Amino acid sequence: MENKMDLIPLLKYIDPAMLDYQEWLNVGMALKTEGYTAADWDSWSVSDSRYKTGECFKKWTTFEGNGITGATITQMAKDNGWQPKYLSDENAHELDWNDEISADADYKFIDKNWIEGKEIVEPVHWNPVSEITRYLEALFQSTDNVGYVTETYAITDEETGESIYKPTKGASDRTAGQLIEALNKCEGDIGSVLGDYKEEAGAWIRFNPLDGKGVKNENVSDFRYALVESDNMAIDKQNAILRELELPIAVLVHSGKRSIHAIVRVDAPNYDEYRKRVDYLYNVCKKNGLSLDNQNRNPSRLSRLPGIVRNGKKQFIIDTNIGKADWEEWHEWIEDLNDDLPDIESLEDVFENLPELSPPIIEGILRQGHKMLIAGPSKAGKSFSLIALSIAIAEGVKWLNWQCTQGRVLYVNLELDRPSALHRFKDVYQAMGLRPNNIRNIDIWNLRGKVVPMDKLAPKLIRRAQKKGFTAVIIDPIYKVLTGDENSAEQMAHFTNQFDKVATELGASVIYCHHHSKGGQGGKKSMDRSSGSGVFARDPDAIIDLVELELSEDILKQQAEKVTCEVYSNAIKQVNFNYFDENVGPDDEQSVSQMYTHAKRILTDPAIAARAEAEISRAVQTINMRSAWRVEGTLREYPKFEAVNMWFQYPVHRIDETGILKDIKLDEPSKPSWKQNFDKKKSPEEAKKARNDAVDAAYEACSIDEEITIKAMAEYMGITERTVRNRIKEHGEFDINEGNVTRKEK
Incomplete structure (x- = not known):
């Protein structure tokens, strides 16, 4: 908004x-x-x-x-x-130069009611020439044209009847160098240089250099200074506040009456920037108790000239070069004072009364209000894992290997269309074997096709979620809202800062996923696998990293044999439990051939035998289609956990209870790619055997259907139908008839 x-x-x-x-x-x-x-x-x-x-x-x-x-x-x-x-607004009108554009920030850090005044001492040894020369040297270069006024005209105050003296335009035809040279030769007669002035009125000077052609704003040749003057409080308090504000004051002048004139460095490159800086300057001053006259904003404005006597009171220099060195330093200092950062605190003050830690949202992994990154390659099931995590938090159950604290979740869906996202939640609920008792704890924000960059999305998200009481916000996936170059540390730091804003404003954990960099990941630490800048590794409080495990033919065969034995065992138990109890031993249960023999003996009903064979076929196909993964982590708040091995069997990840994945080593990308390929090169006999084994596996996997087709085997093997035909011909044990594949009878 x-x-x-x-x-x-x-x-x-x-x-x-x-x-x-x-x-x-x-x-x-x-x-x-x-x-x-x-x-x-x-x-x-x-x-x-x-x-x-x-x-x-x-x-x-x-x-x-x-x-x-x-x-x-x-x-x-x-x-x-x-x-x-x-x-x-009764005071609404078109903006004028004298209007103030107020800033949103609260720049108040001085209370004028509590600040002590700083005394101003009038100079004892009065030297008008020295005062004026010192002023000119402080503000001008020798070649700058200087505007000054000593002549006045009188008007009558309607209330008091007294004469009020107003300055004329004055002169601006001489440079600072010329004036200083003349003053040094005048033997104290400043009137002979500047012209005589009325002591009732005093004299004035313009604090910015002019072009010598006039004294208006358009005649200002360099926008170096601005005038800050306040006459609504005691002089000593004005002096104290000006110093407390650390204004970059070039010259501080006593006006000879009830105010101080601070000539402040603004060093603006042009008139427009001058106005902006003076707006900012006046805003800060007003917030801190100095009521300023808006007419003093003009860059050609007159200020009181030191070295002059006014109604018996001296106009003199109080100080020079005080406060910050220049505008940039002062502006940065003011902004730092008004940031929203917490104050520095002493450890001694809190050591015996430490604040409570945020409660865990994922036991041993992540605390509420912290950030977590799930990283992995494409097709690792990261989105399904995040959906499962949403459900685990909503229901207060385990996610993978870790218990979750029950809470409310906002799932920000950036990739899937709405129907697909909703169906996935239901599919994962069913696959996890959970009843949706607490689906009220899950909110989904579907943003496919309406995504904006993260720095624009964050405030929108915060506004919508502010009063919802979410425990966690899950953003999937972040590449959709990525801003800038992911390899740039500076740009990625700005990007990830948006997650901090969401977490801080909502008091919720922010969980998001990112992809791996290209190439093998086995030789890398979990925190170094994410693509792009190292910011992705340093920013989260917890990183959960998924790396795929390469399944050998032996493991797949072992898994297929195991599930085959289990199906035969269950079928035999249902038909004749006594037979199973008396004749099937523990060794038999591990042998496919033995269990097949028992099944042939007991499963005499063709329908029952067919159901068992169909179940075995489906189970073997599932084994061939599922993938294996290892979960590693890098944690900031908790000790490192032991790697967790799991299977991804659409649509959920399941912990490997068999231990069969424990000894699989991750790929090691330490060798050059040419050497890896050389090491993996097979003999012609080995290559042919691998091709034949692949045909056998595809045939078995597709046997779940009544007809096994070339098209189905090609889709399973990820190759063209023509290549499948060539490999079947090479294999020699299959026939092809109108696109259907059958095994030859031995």
């Missing part, structure tokens, strides 16, 4: 009870178009006697592409008495 009007306050001007049905719908459509929630519409509608629970949420899903915008709500509110702020 950045840079948009907040429509919620406008709804107070619109009574739902006074609207007809279509007008009520229009409000809902406008809210949805502008990015609000059904809850916003529902909260406003509840005051109507016609209100029906749940109706807003039901209608909300039908509001797609309606074309009705927030302007509808704005007009309705106007019709009922609402006015925009700029119209309702």
Whole structure:
């Protein structure tokens, strides 16, 4: 909602009870178009006697592409008495030079009511020439034209009847060098250099150099200084505040009356920047107790000239070169003072009374309010894992190997269309064997096709989730909202800072996934596998990394034999448990041939035998289709955990309870690619055997269908149908008839 009007306050001007049905719908459509929630519409509608629970949420899903915008709500509110702020403000007017543009930041850090005044001492040895020369040398270069005024004209004050002296335009035809040279030769007669002045009035000088052609703003040749003057408090307090503010003051002058004139360095490159800097300067001063005259903003403004006597009071230099060295240093200092960073604290003050740690959301892995990255290659099932994590938190059950604390989850879906995302949640619930007792704890924000960069998404997310009480926010996947070059540390630091904002504002854990870099990952640490800048490794509080394990033919064969034995065992038990108990020993249960013999003896019913064979075929196909993974981690808050091995069997990951994956070593990319290929090169006999084994495996995997086709085997093997035909011909034990494959009878 950045840079948009907040429509919620406008709804107070619109009574739902006074609207007809279509007008009520229009409000809902406008809210949805502008990015609000059904809850916003529902909260406003509840005051109507016609209100029906749940109706807003039901209608909300039908509001797609309606074309009705927030302007509808704005007009309705106007019709009922609402006015925009700029119209309702009595002081509203077109901005002028003398107007102040206030900043959003609160730059107040001085309380003038508590600050002690700093005394100003009038000079004992009065030397007007020295005062003026010192002023010129402090502000000007020798070649700068200087504007000054000693001549005045009088006007009568209507209230007191007294004469008030006003300065004329004065002179600007001489440079600072020429004036200093003349002053040094005048033997104290400054009137002979600058012209005589009236002691009732004093004299003035322009603090910025001029072009010698006039004394207006357009004649200023260099926008170096601005005037800060306040005459609504005691002189000593003005002096104290100016110093406390660390203003980069070139010269501080006593006006000879009730104010101090601070000539402040702004060093603006042009007039527009000068105005911006003076706006900023005046805003800071006003926030800290100095009430300033807006007319003093002008770069050609006159200030009091030191070395002059005014009504018996000296105009003199109080100090030079105080505060920060220049504008940039002062501006940075002010911004640092007004950041939202916490104060520095002493360990001694809290050592015996330490704050409580955030509670764990994933036991032994992640605390609430912290950040976690799940990294892995493509097709590792990262999204399914994040959906399973959402469900585990919502239900308060285990995720993979770790217990989750029950809480509320927001799943930000950036990749899947809405139906696919919702179906996946149901599929994962069923695959996990869980009843959806706490699905109210899961909210889904579907943003496919409506994604914006993360720095724009973060404030929108925070606004919508602020009052929902989420324990965790899961963002999947982050490449959709990535801003900048992922190999740039600076740009990725800005990107990941958005996760900090979400976590801090919502008090929720932020969990997201990222992809691996290219190439083998076995020789790398878990924190170094993510693609892009090392920021991805240093930023999260926990990294869960998935690396695929390469399954050998022996492991696949072992798994197939194991599941075959299990199916035969279960079938025999159901038909004749006594036979199983008396005749099938532990060794038999591990042998496919022995279990096949027992099955042939007991499973005499062809239908039962066929069901067992079909179940074996499906189980073997599942084994061939599933992948194996090792989970490693890098943790900031907890000790490192032992690697966890698991299977990804669509749509969930399951812990490997057999231990068969424990001894598989990760690929080691230490050798050059040419050497790896050389080492892996097979003999012609080995290559032929591998091709034949692949044909056998594909045939068995596709045997779940009534007809085994060339097309099915090609899809399974990931090669063309023509290549499958060639390999079947080479194999020699299969026939092909009109695209169907059958095994030759021995």
